Amino acid sequence: xxxxxxxxxxxxxxxxxxxxxSNIFCIIAIVGIVxxxxxxxxxxxxxxxxDDFIAKAEEEGYVDNSNQIGSVSxxxxxxxxxxxFDSDIPAVKAALEDHPYCxxxxxxxxxxxxxxxxxxxxLKLISSVFALIEKEATPFNDKVKKRVTGVLxxxxxxxxxxxxxxxxxxGALVTWAVNSILDYGKTLQVQAxxxx
Numbered sequence: 162x163x164x165x166x167x168x169x170x171x172x173x174x175x176x177x178x179x180x181x182x183s184n185i186f187c188i189i190a191i192v193g194i195v196x197x198x199x200x201x202x203x204x205x206x207x208x209x210x211x212d213d214f215i216a217k218a219e220e221e222g223y224v225d226n227s228n229q230i231g232s233v234s235x236x237x238x239x240x241x242x243x244x245x246f247d248s249d250i251p252a253v254k255a256a257l258e259d260h261p262y263c264x265x266x267x268x269x270x271x272x273x274x275x276x277x278x279x280x281x282x283x284l285k286l287i288s289s290v291f292a293l294i295e296k297e298a299t300p301f302n303d304k305v306k307k308r309v310t311g312v313l314x315x316x317x318x319x320x321x322x323x324x325x326x327x328x329x330x331x332g333a334l335v336t337w338a339v340n341s342i343l344d345y346g347k348t349l350q351v352q353a354x355x356x357x
Contacts, residue, residue, distance in 0.1 A: 198274050313339060317332030
């Protein structure tokens with residue numbers, strides 16, 4: 162087995178591992194989706210009982226609603242002040258007046274579920290890139306280049322929507338660099354194939 166085949170075999174092996182790991186994380190994200198939906202439905206169905214439960218837990222010192230869930234300082238989830246939430250929809254306005262913590266916590270669970278959906282989709286896309294590279298004879302071809310570039314573009318757009326223009330610009334630079342590397346690798350692969 163020549164050196165080029167050994168390197169391709171290593172790439173395929175690493176892509177196989179990458180595919181397995183990304184699928185495992187995708188499953189974890191799907192579990193997060195299910196848990197978020199279950200939590201949101203449970204909280205919304207409790208209504209006023211949830212607010213009473215939170216008030217009791219706050220009195221006993223188990224919950225601190227000062228703009229975070231729990232008291233763990235290394236993991237703070239900012240919910241915002243409950244008094245700052247407002248709506249023009251009469252039913253939502255009534256719910257916010259009667260059981261504001263139920264609405265805020267339930268909405269947070271829904272938003273967490275949406276984030277898990279986006280994460281699961283991205284992980285499945287990444288897994289498909291690894292699977293494609295593993296399946297192809299060489300990672301330097303048009304199919305792989307298009308798939309990798311597509312995933313990186315989607316990632317850059319998500320970075321823009323979630324983290325801002327700075328991270329999106331960094332994502333765009335990474336996309337450009339990886340695209341250039343794959344293009345150069347494809348050129349070298351064509352030259353190598355022609356010399357055989």
